[in-house]
Amino acid sequence: MKFKNRFVLFIALVFGFAFSANLSAKLLFHDDFETDKIDQEPSKWMVGHKGNTKAKVVADPQDAKNKVFLAADKASNQSRHDVGGSIYVAGDDNWTDYVAEWDMMFPDDFYMGVVFRFGDGEKFYLSDRRQGGNAYNFYRRQAGNWTEVKGGSVPNKPLVWYRAQLILAGEKFTFKLKDRKDNTSFDKINPATEGQDGNFKKGKFGNYGLVYLDNIFIGDNVADLVLSVNPKGKLSTTWGALKNSD
Numbered sequence: 001m002k003f004k005n006r007f008v009l010f011i012a013l014v015f016g017f018a019f020s021a022n023l024s025a026k027l028l029f030h031d032d033f034e035t036d037k038i039d040q041e042p043s044k045w046m047v048g049h050k051g052n053t054k055a056k057v058v059a060d061p062q063d064a065k066n067k068v069f070l071a072a073d074k075a076s077n078q079s080r081h082d083v084g085g086s087i088y089v090a091g092d093d094n095w096t097d098y099v100a101e102w103d104m105m106f107p108d109d110f111y112m113g114v115v116f117r118f119g120d121g122e123k124f125y126l127s128d129r130r131q132g133g134n135a136y137n138f139y140r141r142q143a144g145n146w147t148e149v150k151g152g153s154v155p156n157k158p159l160v161w162y163r164a165q166l167i168l169a170g171e172k173f174t175f176k177l178k179d180r181k182d183n184t185s186f187d188k189i190n191p192a193t194e195g196q197d198g199n200f201k202k203g204k205f206g207n208y209g210l211v212y213l214d215n216i217f218i219g220d221n222v223a224d225l226v227l228s229v230n231p232k233g234k235l236s237t238t239w240g241a242l243k244n245s246d
Contacts, residue, residue: 027225028098029091029205029218033057033067041088042069048089048206049121053079055088055207060214061105062161068103068214071207076110079210081121081141089118089206091218096202099222100166103180105212106158109133112209116166116173117200125149125200126208127166127175127193133157138173138195149173152193161214165189171198186222 031044036057045055053072060066071088072079079085095117106112109131118124126139133156138149154177156162161180166173175193176186207213217225 027217027219028095029216031069031090031216032214033069036067038067045069045088045090045206047086048115048118048204049081049087051081051084051086053085055086061159061212066214068105068212069207070210070212071112072210074210076108076112076210080111081208082146085209087115087118087121087124087206087208089115089204090216091204093119093204094202095204097168097170098218098220099168099225100164100205100216100218101186101225102164102216103161103212103214104164104177105161106156107210107212108158110209112211114164114166114211114213115204115206115208116168117203118206119200119203123200124203125173125197127173128208129156136175136177136192138175138193138197140197140199142199149197150193150195152191152195154192171196173197 031042033042036043038058039056041055042057053074055069055071056073057067058070060068072085077083081087106129111128111130113126113128115124115126122141122143124141126141128139129136134153135151136154137151140147140149156177162177163180165176165186173195174191176189177192178184178189205218219225
């Protein structure tokens with residue numbers, strides 16, 4: 001996106017925010033990793049399950065000026081929780097229902113994704129890409145066992161930046177995925193996976209396996225991701241859009 005168009009977008013959203021200031025909005029979490037140091041662990045994240053891998057902030061493989069989260073320092077087949085990999089998490093143990101949106105890129109054709117309602121290494125849900133570039137499922141990890149909550153599908157391939165959305169509403173989970181360059185609103189994107197399970201009520205959000213993450217916004221609802229301002233006064237969605245435009 002050219003600078004002039006980005007500036008127009010910024011002004012439009014800032015005025016939109018100003019006129020909507022009377023609406024209640026709460027951004028629960030935001031991270032774009034720009035204040036972190038390269039090759040260091042991300043400052044807003046903690047180890048939820050300690051394994052033999054270490055997450056770090058790295059230069060975006062597609063834009064050296066951009067910083068992103070790389071979830072592990074070993075190959076894909078050595079990075080998953082069930083083969084000894086670590087899980088990094090953010091947020092609060094008491095998070096229940098929320099909407100999360102983030103950029104995600106898969107380094108290769110392997111199993112990887114994010115966890116949610118994470119309690120510990122044997123108590124969480126997983127939104128997981130499968131090999132082959134199509135299947136995308138929900139799982140429950142409990143007492144050393146995996147249970148498929150619901151299967152789904154969405155075409156995807158490695159080394160492409162995608163924008164993802166996860167909505168948690170009680171026992172219902174909805175996951176959507178689109179190309180990051182696609183400006184279509186998520187409310188017009190068909191779900192990749194829709195599932196329902198009531199075993200875990202609350203918990204943190206985090207990575208699973210070897211995956212790149214960036215521009216993470218988590219709020220009580222979709223409106224929170226649009227209206228919230230971070231502590232430096234930047235409109236959250238504007239910053240995310242400008243950071244990723246080319």
